[in-house]
Amino acid sequence: MGGNHADHHHAPDGHGRALRLGIGGPVGSGKTALVAALCRTLGPSMRLGVVTNDIYTTEDADFLRRAGVLDPERISAVQTGCCPHTAIRDDIAANIDAVEGLEERFGPLDLVIVESGGDNLTATFSRGLADKQIFVLDVSGGDKVPRKGGPGVTTADLLLINKTDLAPLVGADLTVMSRDAAAVRDGKPVLFTSLREDRGAHSVAEWVTGLVHDWAHHHRAPAPTTSTA
Amino acid sequence: MNAMLLLLADSRLPAGGHAHSGGTEQAVASGAVHDVASLAAFLRGRLATAGLVAAGLAAAAVTASGAGWAELDAEADARTASPAQREAARTQGRLLLRVARRIWPAPALDELAAAVPSPHHPVVLGAVAAATGCSPRDAALAAAYNAVTGPATAAVRLLGLDPVEVHRLLAGLAPALEDTAATAASACAAGESARLPAHAAPALDLLAEQHIRTEVRLFIS
Numbered sequence: 354m355g356g357n358h359a360d361h362h363h364a365p366d367g368h369g370r371a372l373r374l375g376i377g378g379p380v381g382s383g384k385t386a387l388v389a390a391l392c393r394t395l396g397p398s399m400r401l402g403v404v405t406n407d408i409y410t411t412e413d414a415d416f417l418r419r420a421g422v423l424d425p426e427r428i429s430a431v432q433t434g435c436c437p438h439t440a441i442r443d444d445i446a447a448n449i450d451a452v453e454g455l456e457e458r459f460g461p462l463d464l465v466i467v468e469s470g471g472d473n474l475t476a477t478f479s480r481g482l483a484d485k486q487i488f489v490l491d492v493s494g495g496d497k498v499p500r501k502g503g504p505g506v507t508t509a510d511l512l513l514i515n516k517t518d519l520a521p522l523v524g525a526d527l528t529v530m531s532r533d534a535a536a537v538r539d540g541k542p543v544l545f546t547s548l549r550e551d552r553g554a555h556s557v558a559e560w561v562t563g564l565v566h567d568w569a570h571h572h573r574a575p576a577p578t579t580s581t582a
Numbered sequence: 583m584n585a586m587l588l589l590l591a592d593s594r595l596p597a598g599g600h601a602h603s604g605g606t607e608q609a610v611a612s613g614a615v616h617d618v619a620s621l622a623a624f625l626r627g628r629l630a631t632a633g634l635v636a637a638g639l640a641a642a643a644v645t646a647s648g649a650g651w652a653e654l655d656a657e658a659d660a661r662t663a664s665p666a667q668r669e670a671a672r673t674q675g676r677l678l679l680r681v682a683r684r685i686w687p688a689p690a691l692d693e694l695a696a697a698v699p700s701p702h703h704p705v706v707l708g709a710v711a712a713a714t715g716c717s718p719r720d721a722a723l724a725a726a727y728n729a730v731t732g733p734a735t736a737a738v739r740l741l742g743l744d745p746v747e748v749h750r751l752l753a754g755l756a757p758a759l760e761d762t763a764a765t766a767a768s769a770c771a772a773g774e775s776a777r778l779p780a781h782a783a784p785a786l787d788l789l790a791e792q793h794i795r796t797e798v799r800l801f802i803s
Contacts, residue, residue: 432802434601435739446598446677447802 367484371402371462372568373452374561375441375483377505380471382491383515383548385413388468390554391561392422395464399565402455402465403428404448406440413468429455437470438477445482452482464565474503485564487557491516492525499534507537511544511560518547586686586714590707591724593731598677602670603736603801604628604729605786608793610740618747621737625730625751629758631783633729635661636704637766638778640725641718643708647690650775651697651705657775658702664787666794670803674703678710688713703728722766726759736801 376384388403395401401423405413407430414430417423429451433440440448452465467483469476478486488509490498493516499506506512512534520527527545534543544556593599606624609615615624639658646654662668679701683691694701694709701709704725711721734752738745769778790803 432601432799434603434736434801436600439600443594444596444598444600446596446681447601447673450598450673450677450680 367568367572369461369572370456371400371460371465372565372572373465373467373482373484374564375467375469375478375486376489377441377469377472377476377478377486377509378489378513379473379491379494382471382489382494383513384468384471384489385416386548387487387489387513387515387554387557388413388466389417389420389422390548390552391466391558392417392420394553394555394558395561396423399463400459400461401427402452402459402462404451404455404465404467405430406433406437406448406468406470407431427455427459433470437472438475441467441469441476441478441482443479445479448482463569464561474498474501474505477504477508484568485510487511487513489513489515492520492527492530493523495523496525496527496529497533499530499537502537506534507539509541510564511542511557512538513557514543514545515548517545518550584715584720587711587716587720587724590710590714590716591727593735595678595681597681598674599728599732600735601801602674602732602803603740604632604733604803605789605793606733606736607740607799607801608789608796610737611796612789612792615737616741618743618751621734621741621743621748622751622754625734625755626758627783628733628786629726629730629755629762631781632786633726634762634766634779634781636707636725636729637722637762638769639702639704640708640711641722641763641766641770642775642778643705644712644716644718644721645770646705646709647693649697651694651701651709654705654775655698655701657778658705661778661780661782662702663782663784664790666790666803667787668702669794670790671702671704672700673802675706676700678703678706682706682710682713686710686713717767718770719763719767722770723759723763726762726766730755730759740800 376387378384407413414428417428418425431447431451448467456462486509488505514530548554609624615621642654679695690709691713707725708721734748737743738748
């Protein structure tokens with residue numbers, strides 16, 4: 354942290370930079386496992402960076418580094434002062450700093466993943482930080498959770514429901530979850546998975562790959578010149 | 583006093599300040615801060631030392647330019663003994679400078695960014711205050727306010743203190759904030775940056791160094 358970054362501004366419209374993907378969701382739903390899985394599957398074909406927002410120090414970043422799915426230097430940890438949602442929604446400055454720091458050190462990158470600290474159903478990423486976002490739930494929170502909604506469930510570009518292998522054990526009805534999620538998401542995609550069984554999160558990786566290709570197609574052109582550079 | 587100063591000093595300014603406790607997290611961990619009375623003592627000490635130093639630097643930054651940026655930043659370094667505090671001040675300064683250049687674009691801010699990519703926070707605060715039309719005394723007041731309000735909020739979060747009691751405490755500090763700003767502004771009116779307030783706070787230095795070595799941290803500083 355804290356290196357002397359070069360003095361340049363990224364164009365706010367995203368030209369010339371990587372796609373920024375936010376991953377949010379409640380504590381224990383599988384956000385870090387998803388990040389590890391995406392790194393495992395996408396790492397060989399994409400230039401990646403990861404920013405973690407740990408509630409406690411560098412727990413998640415350390416987990417990812419130990420998992421060996423990505424060069425440890427490409428994983429940056431941000432502390433959020435007791436308020437994980439503030440750091441991804443109201444005051445995104447430290448996260449932007451971390452993302453831009455990764456791009457300056459390792460860029461150009463194709464994808465930077467920002468993992469939120471575990472939060473509640475009201476958490477959502479600012480559009481100033483994440484271009485696209487995934488909200489991760491798990492079945493063990495109960496099959497009523499999608500019905501309860503909240504901006505993560507209703508507006509995330511992808512809703513991922515994890516730990517389907519536990520559904521019979523906790524009495525969660527996946528049909529109910531699927532129906533309720535569809536009802537509040539206005540056609541936006543919902544995927545079910547068990548990251549314990551699918552350690553590459555292949556369905557999610559495929560969705561992300563589509564986003565990255567689409568982003569590159571629209572934003573890799575040289576940035577328009579501005580007077581504030 | 584103007585509306586821009588209110589915006590600049592507001593904790594809702596999205597410049598990363600919410601994740602800094604200014605030593606409060608470690609003071610809570612050590613037991614030094616454990617209730618409103620001990621928080622009051624901590625904040626008074628902080629204001630009289632780090633707060634006054636920051637206020638002096640912010641006031642001086644209002645009229646800085648050219649080679650003055652690097653010089654003032656070096657003065658800030660010389661007044662910040664703890665490497666952890668220097669790091670925290672530079673991180674906060676860099677973040678404030680980045681958002682301020684989008685909110686209040688000004689040639690002086692571009693010049694500062696070119697001269698010092700990650701300047702100390704009070705230096706940036708003063709530069710931004712100038713860009714918004716504030717006086718050196720306004721900038722000093724914002725720095726003094728900043729020196730106590732962030733740590734006070736951190737204490738509310740960490741200890742579950744009654745937020746109204748803590749705000750009453752802050753209201754009680756208002757005259758001291760005004761005095762700090764006046765002292766800082768008159769020190770910088772002398773025009774010599776080496777003569778700016780240079781009050782050391784060894785306890786804060788130690789807290790910062792202990793904090794950065796702590797495995798479980800919620801705040802950056």
